[in-house]
Structures are given as structure tokens and as C-alpha cells.
Amino acid sequence: MIDADGVAVATGGSTLLPPVSVVVGPGEALVVRGGNGAGKTTLLRVLAGSRRPTSGVVRIDGDAVDPRDRGFRRRVASMIGLPPMAPDLTVADHVLLVAATWVDESTAGSLAGSVLAELGLSALGRRFPHELSSGQTQLFGLALVLARPFDVLIVDEPEQRLDPEHLEVVGRALRARRDGGATLVVATHSRPLAEAIGDRFLQLDPAA
Amino acid sequence: MSPRPRPAVAIWRARSTTTTGDRLYLGYLLVAVAGVVVAPLARALWQGLTGAEGIAALTTSTAPASAGLIVAAVWAAALLLGRERGPALLPPFLLHALATSDLPYRVVFRGPLLRCGALVVAICTGAAGLTGASLAHRGFASAEQAVVFTIVGALVGVVATAAWLAGQTHPRVALPVAIGVVALASGGLSSPALQASTPWGWVGLAYPLGTAPPPPGALAGLVALALVAVAVVPALLSRLRPAETAVQAARWQAATSSALGTEFGAAATVYRKAPHVGRRVRAVRPGHGLGVAFFVRDAIGAARTPGRLVVGLIALGVGGLLLGYAVVSPGPGWLLGAAAGLIVFAATGPLTDGIRHAAAVAADVPLYGIGDGRLLVSHSMLPLAVVVLVLVSAAVVVSLSAANGAPILSAMALGVTTLLLRVGQALKGPLPPVLLTPISSPMGDPMAAVRVLWALDGLLFAAVIGAAATVGLDAPLALLAAAGLVAGVVAQRWRHRA
Numbered sequence: 001m002i003d004a005d006g007v008a009v010a011t012g013g014s015t016l017l018p019p020v021s022v023v024v025g026p027g028e029a030l031v032v033r034g035g036n037g038a039g040k041t042t043l044l045r046v047l048a049g050s051r052r053p054t055s056g057v058v059r060i061d062g063d064a065v066d067p068r069d070r071g072f073r074r075r076v077a078s079m080i081g082l083p084p085m086a087p088d089l090t091v092a093d094h095v096l097l098v099a100a101t102w103v104d105e106s107t108a109g110s111l112a113g114s115v116l117a118e119l120g121l122s123a124l125g126r127r128f129p130h131e132l133s134s135g136q137t138q139l140f141g142l143a144l145v146l147a148r149p150f151d152v153l154i155v156d157e158p159e160q161r162l163d164p165e166h167l168e169v170v171g172r173a174l175r176a177r178r179d180g181g182a183t184l185v186v187a188t189h190s191r192p193l194a195e196a197i198g199d200r201f202l203q204l205d206p207a208a
Numbered sequence: 209m210s211p212r213p214r215p216a217v218a219i220w221r222a223r224s225t226t227t228t229g230d231r232l233y234l235g236y237l238l239v240a241v242a243g244v245v246v247a248p249l250a251r252a253l254w255q256g257l258t259g260a261e262g263i264a265a266l267t268t269s270t271a272p273a274s275a276g277l278i279v280a281a282v283w284a285a286a287l288l289l290g291r292e293r294g295p296a297l298l299p300p301f302l303l304h305a306l307a308t309s310d311l312p313y314r315v316v317f318r319g320p321l322l323r324c325g326a327l328v329v330a331i332c333t334g335a336a337g338l339t340g341a342s343l344a345h346r347g348f349a350s351a352e353q354a355v356v357f358t359i360v361g362a363l364v365g366v367v368a369t370a371a372w373l374a375g376q377t378h379p380r381v382a383l384p385v386a387i388g389v390v391a392l393a394s395g396g397l398s399s400p401a402l403q404a405s406t407p408w409g410w411v412g413l414a415y416p417l418g419t420a421p422p423p424p425g426a427l428a429g430l431v432a433l434a435l436v437a438v439a440v441v442p443a444l445l446s447r448l449r450p451a452e453t454a455v456q457a458a459r460w461q462a463a464t465s466s467a468l469g470t471e472f473g474a475a476a477t478v479y480r481k482a483p484h485v486g487r488r489v490r491a492v493r494p495g496h497g498l499g500v501a502f503f504v505r506d507a508i509g510a511a512r513t514p515g516r517l518v519v520g521l522i523a524l525g526v527g528g529l530l531l532g533y534a535v536v537s538p539g540p541g542w543l544l545g546a547a548a549g550l551i552v553f554a555a556t557g558p559l560t561d562g563i564r565h566a567a568a569v570a571a572d573v574p575l576y577g578i579g580d581g582r583l584l585v586s587h588s589m590l591p592l593a594v595v596v597l598v599l600v601s602a603a604v605v606v607s608l609s610a611a612n613g614a615p616i617l618s619a620m621a622l623g624v625t626t627l628l629l630r631v632g633q634a635l636k637g638p639l640p641p642v643l644l645t646p647i648s649s650p651m652g653d654p655m656a657a658v659r660v661l662w663a664l665d666g667l668l669f670a671a672v673i674g675a676a677a678t679v680g681l682d683a684p685l686a687l688l689a690a691a692g693l694v695a696g697v698v699a700q701r702w703r704h705r706a
Contacts, residue, residue: 004546037226048573050573050706067573067574068580071576073577073579074577076574077574078573078574082574083569083572084565084568084572084575084620086561086565087482087483088483088509088510093490093491093505094491097491097492097501097505097574098577100494100498100501101576101578103577103578105498106495107493108494109494126488127481127487128512130482132538135455141639170489
């Protein structure tokens, strides 16, 4: 599903991502690990199409990465940092609106409801984003990304701001997507999360 | 200042790395700005007030009542301003250090309150003095009357400062009181009895027009009111709540930091109201098509900050009326049109949260199942409908009274172009690094002015659009050029969105 061949990113004489080659198939979860500055987020940005590699090629399902291409948008969901959140929508409103743009409007409600329940956010459905704690905001961001169909899911450090209990919730949700046939690429510093979802690991080391 | 806070204030001030050279440069800047900007503006203001049109406006039969209404509006505005940014405020760290000590608040906040009060009193005194001097200069009032009115201005400033503080200490009461003051003042315009028994009515009675001296009762009433205002300040200060004051201080520091960095949009965001009502109303109702869903979602989203929405709609109507009068006025109305453009631009803020969200999404990884362009268009439908409806309605009112249909076309052009400008502002992004590059020239570094222009481009474009809409039918090329310029900026920012 994902085929990255010699992908590297450099800017202003600095190497942000040393050359990486990796292939991840359907139903596989690749956990990207490495210290701060190793290039984990840069690699994820390249895979999601928000950063162009200075060398190398990425293909997803055989096609070039292009976030403005309709097919690419449908295949690839990603959360690299928190997604933009509308301040005037409640949690339930926002997840439903995102779902309604991806699936038939009659089934959007059930999709949104199931994602909220899966992440333990059902009770917070009537809150506005500014009324959420930092951990709840992280879960809300993940709910926005999961409330849609996809073949590839790219997530950067989903463990941020989460307590162990909610980290387990997120681990279950990601594992369920992998078991459902999606390709996962997750960058994380969390060993429990990595062990919960990963069946392959990619260790990145900071460029010299 | 009481001796006890002095050590803390001294430590705070010691953080400053300002050198003598910096102070000298600041002084040079102040003198230069005073000479290049303030003096010509003051001269133009004086010439405007003492000119034929200015004097005609100051000497109409409704001028005294209007002065009273303006004063009531100033006091109401002071109450409302106190809810967001009161006069008793210190930088967050200093506030924490002093407000959590055993020092009484009247000691802690005396300095900032006196500084804010002095500023307000100076502004009110200056405005009243300028009005009185203009009338005396053209022989419509005696020098004594002008001096008395100047003193009245100072008293108004004292009361306004107390109202500002009262808004800070009693934010919940401030809103209904402010509405009541404005309603009472507006309703009492036609009632002489009410004029004589209300503080704003006393201001109207002291207005320096004609030969009759101001009634002693009115002056005594204003003096008594100002004394009461000063007397209640310690009691008001003792009602300050540390938590709310700390929030105000943090917001003010964030806003000023952004503004000093020419990030005026970010500064305004600090004071943008977050929604708290309407959470039980479903904003998203799929089943009737995405176009309808986004329209309804934007409408309910805007209604979740009702005060902000109402103020925006009222301002939109006022902007539309101003534009209409600018179009039908016999003289050159471009200045009024520019003011209308600015008001309409500001008024569209509460209606364009969806556009800003769409721009943020367009600059990020895909979130919605529709393209960035369609998302932006979907979020533009509600503001477009509301802006055109309100502006055209206001234009129709003016058109009917002036038997001239031109304001309607101007209103539509202004509405559509202003929304296009809003899209451009939403897509603007951070300051381009190239603008930080210094360039030496015989006149100094022009990039500082370029950065200010970049920061204020929204307001400048809004004024240009408003002025162009005013002359739209007489000089359609001007309107087309202004709209084309804005469209070009939007297209350029759209192409370079992250």
C-alpha cells in the first residue's frame, strides 16, 4: 500500500530526514521510533503529502502522493498535530459534519456516534472545543480523523497529553483499524502504544 | 505610590533592557510622529470643525441633545469595555505578585487606574475643549461658555473612568446598565423633562451655543456626579476579583504582544468571544445535501455567540446606511464610503468563522471529504446571503428616501468584495520572512513601513473598496480595479496555501 523509496528531506544545508526506504502493506502497522529531531514527523508529513521530499519517491496504492487529488484524500487519513477545530461547533456537531462529507448522509450519524463512543467522548458531545482538557482535545482530534473511511492512517504521537487509561483506548482504536485491513503508520515515543499496535518497527536516528 | 509596592515594581522595571539610546530614539520617534502625523491631523480637525460644514453641524438645533447622547454612549461603552479590559490592570507577573500580597487593592491598582483615568479625562477634555473653542472662534459662544464646556468634558471623563472600572468589577451588571443608559438617552431625546434630570441631559444643557449661560443646576449635578464617581472608586477596587483580573491581564498582554508584532488578526482573536450557548441545538443536520448542511451549520454556529452576532448585524446595517448616504450625497462621498467599507469589513467578522475554518483546513492535511475550494464556497454561502441582504436593505431605505437607485448596486458590490477580502484575510498566513530583510535607503529602512502595510492590508483594502463602491457607477473602473486587486490577492494566497 505504501512504498517509500529513498525518501529524504533537507533544507538550508540541514538534513531533516535521512534517506528512508520502507514498504507497508494492507493490514500492517508500522511504528516509527526515534529521538527528538530524528525525522519522524517529517517522514509522516512526506507520506501525508504536506511536505515534498527533496529526494526519493513515495507511492500509495501505486499512485503519487497528492493531497489535492480526490482519490488520495479518500485513501489517506492523517493526524500530524491537532486538526483545525471549528470553535463554534460542539464535539458531536463537528465529528458528524466531518463524517457527513465522507459517507452517505444517512449513515454519517451512526459513524460519528460509534467513533465518539469508541474514544469515550460520547458524554462530551455537547462541549465546545475550548471547554475540553488537553487530553480530551487530543481524543477529539483523533475522532475527527477517524470519522471517515480510509485505507491508510498516518498518526503522529497520538499518546500526547493522554493518561495511561486513554492511551489504552487509543491503542485499541488504532489496532481495530489495522485489524480491519487499514495500513497504519504511527510515530510514537510510547512503548505500550507501540507494542499494542505495531507489528513492524522503523527506527530513525538523527542525521549527523 | 505607597512605599510597599515599590520594591516589586523596581524588580519588574529592572527587567527592562532599554538603554539611554533606545529612550532617545523613542523620543525622536514621538517628536517625529507628532510633527508629521499628529500636528497635520489636529490642524485638519480644527479646520474641519471651524469650516462651514463643521460649524453647521455644531450649531444645528439638535447638537446639544446629540452631545448628550454621545456622552451617554461613551459611558455605556466604558462599562462594556471594563468587562473585557478594565483600567485596574497590571502585567500578569506584577499583578500576581502584588494582588496576592496583603496590600489593599486601592494601593495595588492606584497607578494603572490613575494613568487610565488621566488618558480618558484628557481625551474627553480635549474633545469638549475643541468643540467649545470652535464655536467660540466663530462667534457662536462666549469664551466663558467654551471654558465651562471644557470643564464639563473633564467631569465626563472622570465619570467615564469610574464607569470603566465599574464594568471591570461588575461585568454582569454592566451590560444591562449600558443598554439601559443608551436606551434612556435615545428615548429622552424628545423629552425636555428627561433632558433636565439626566446626567447626559446636563451635558446637553451645558453645550456652548447661544447666549444663555449653562444652568447652575446642570453644572452642580455633573460636579456632584463626578465627586460620587471618585468616592466610589475605593469600594469598586475592593470588589475586584483576582482570578478575573488575572484573565484580563493575560489576554491584554497576549493581544498587545501580537499587535506590537503587527499580528493584528491574532490580537483580535484574543478578544473573540467563545461560544457558551446553543449547545443543545444540533448545528449539523445531514439529509438535505451538504450545501444546506453547511449553511445551517454556519447560521447556528454564528448564533452561538449572540451578542457578537447582533453587534455585527447592527454594524452591517449602519455600514450599509453610511454607504447609501455616501452615494447619494451631493459632495464627494468617498471618505464616508471608506468609513462604510471599514465598518462593513469589521461587521462581517462574526459571520465568517466558517471561512476562517475552511482556510485553516485548506492549509492542513485533508479533513473533510470535499475539496478545499468547495469547502470554502460552502462556508461562504451564509455570509454572502446575510451581507447582501442587510446591505441591500439598508441601501433600499436610502434609495427610497433619495429617489436614487444607485446605492443598491454599490451595496451589492461592497458586500461581495468585502467577503472576497475576508477570504483573502483568512488565507493570509504569517508574515513572509522576506519582509524582515532590512533595506538601506536615504530615507532609512522602508521595510518597517512595508511590514505595517502588510499587517494592515485588510483595513486598507476595506477602505479602498468602500471608497470605490461609493463612486462605483460614476467611475466603474475604480470599483473594478479595487475588486480585481482583492481577487488577485486572494488567488495568489490560495495558490500558495500551505
